[in-house]
Structures are given as C-alpha cells and as structure tokens.
Amino acid sequence: xxxxxxxxxxxxxxGQGYSMEETVEFVASLASDVSRTDIxxxxxxxxxxxxxxxxxxxxxxxxxxxATQSETKTQASQPKTTLIGAIFIIAxxxxxxxMCNTMCKSISNQxxxxxxYLNDRVYCYVAAQEYAEKLLVSPAxxxxxxxxxxxxxxxxxxxxxxxxxxxxxxxxxxGAVLRTKFSASVRYFVKQDKxxxxxxxxx
Numbered sequence: 688x689x690x691x692x693x694x695x696x697x698x699x700x701x702g703q704g705y706s707m708e709e710t711v712e713f714v715a716s717l718a719s720d721v722s723r724t725d726i727x728x729x730x731x732x733x734x735x736x737x738x739x740x741x742x743x744x745x746x747x748x749x750x751x752x753x754a755t756q757s758e759t760k761t762q763a764s765q766p767k768t769t770l771i772g773a774i775f776i777i778a779x780x781x782x783x784x785x786m787c788n789t790m791c792k793s794i795s796n797q798x799x800x801x802x803x804y805l806n807d808r809v810y811c812y813v814a815a816q817e818y819a820e821k822l823l824v825s826p827a828x829x830x831x832x833x834x835x836x837x838x839x840x841x842x843x844x845x846x847x848x849x850x851x852x853x854x855x856x857x858x859x860x861x862g863a864v865l866r867t868k869f870s871a872s873v874r875y876f877v878k879q880d881k882x883x884x885x886x887x888x889x890x
Contacts (some may be wrong), residue, residue, distance in 0.1 A: 695722060697729050701737060716833075719813040728784055735780045739744065804847045805839045811849035812837065814882035815871040822889070825858040845877040860866060 696717060700710040711726045718726075812835055820826035835853035842848045851871045859865050870888035 693718060693726075693729065694733070697726065697733055698737075701730070701734050707731070713877050716736045716812065717815070719810075731783050734778065735776065735783070739776055748860050774823050799877075801841055801847075804877070805841065805849075805877075807839070807849070808835075810839050810882065811839075811873045811875065812851060812853070814884055815851045815853070815869075815887070816855075818871065818884040818887055819855055819869055819889075822887075823855070824860050828864070829857040830856045842874070847877070849873045849875070 692713070696714050697710060700713055703712065704858070707727055711723050714721070714726045715723055765787075765794055807874050812831075816829075816831050819831075820829055823829055832853045833857070835851055838850045840848055849872070851873065852868070853871075854857050854866050854868045856864055856866050867885065867889050869889045871884055871888075874883045876883070
C-alpha cells in the first residue's frame with residue numbers, strides 16, 4: 688500500500704472514532720505489507736496533529752470591547768505561550784511514540800498461544816484475498832467483504848487450519864461490477880511462518 692493511501696485510511700479511522708487497536712486491525716486487514724507497529728505509530732502522530740489543528744482552528748470571538756491594559760499584556764505574552772505549548776505537544780508526541788514502540792515490540796516478542804492463532808481473523812483472510820485476486824479479471828477493482836465467516840481448528844502441533852466464506856465485488860470483462868461468493872481453506876505453519884491456500888472455490 689502506498690503512503691498516501693495508508694495515511695488516508697488511518698485518518699478515516701480517526702474520523703470515525705476508532706481506537707488505536709481497532710484502527711490497527713482494520714488497516715492491517717487492508718495492507719498486509721505494512722507492520723502493525725507502523726500503523727500504530729502513524730495513528731498516534733495523526734491523531735495528535737489533528738487535535739492540535741482543531742485547537743488552532745477554534746475561531747476568535749468578534750465584537751469585543753477595546754482591550755484593557757492587562758489584556759494587552761496578556762496578548763503580548765501569547766507568542767511565548769504558543770511556543771511553550773508547541774514544545775509541550777512535541778514532547779508528549781515523542782514520549783507517546785517511544786512508549787508505543789516499546790509496547791508493540793514487547794507484545795510482538797511474546798510467544799503466541801494456540802488460542803491467539805485460532806482467533807486470527809486478519810492474516811488468514813489476507814491470504815485468501817491474495818489468492819482470489821489472482822483469479823479475478825480485474826483484481827484492481829476488487830472490494831472484499833469486511834465481515835467474512837471464519838472457522839478455525841488446530842490440525843496438529845504448530846499447524847492451524849482456517850475455513851473462510853466471504854464475497855468479493857469486482858469488474859468482469861465488460862466492466863460491470865459483480866458480487867461473487869467464495870470459500871477458501873487456508874493452512875498456517877507456525878515454524879515456517881507460512882500461509883497456504885490449499886482449497887479455493889468461487890460459487
């Protein structure tokens with residue numbers, strides 16, 4: 688995913704009121720080539736920047752009486768206050784990013800349990816989407832369902848199987864957008880960190 692599209696997707700999530708965790712899950716399902724750490728970092732930066740922009744864009748009150756001497760002194764001190772505020776925001780953003788990166792690394796370094804693999808709804812679906820795109824006439828026009836039906840089981844030690852039922856909207860050879868349902872069986876090998884779509888069918 689290109690950077691402009693990534694920023695646009697994260698901004699949309701912020702505008703919808705998504706939390707960081709929800710944004711990371713959503714964007715990761717769309718962009719398999721972007722790490723969760725990068726998405727979380729971008730979420731923090733954009734949210735702080737948008738909040739700062741919102742505060743700066745609050746309109747001033749009009750029609751006020753002439754400023755008193757004390758108000759004049761207060762206005763003269765505003766540039767210093769603004770500078771201090773900007774420095775404070777930058778410091779908070781730096782601390783937040785550092786904490787986020789530390790937490791993400793800590794979480795990623797923790798060994799996963801069978802339950803975490805069985806509850807996966809992102810990577811197995813991404814593998815199925817990539818396989819489906821290879822069979823479409825116009826993969827660039829493909830839009831997949833955001834709510835697939837996913838069942839999972841542990842096949843053997845370090846091997847998990849996912850059964851996916853979903854649909855995709857895409858253009859056919861004549862340019863018409865059609866909805867096509869599909870089912871996929873995906874196997875994940877933990878040691879090799881490999882996803883294998885071993886059964887797939889449009890219907």
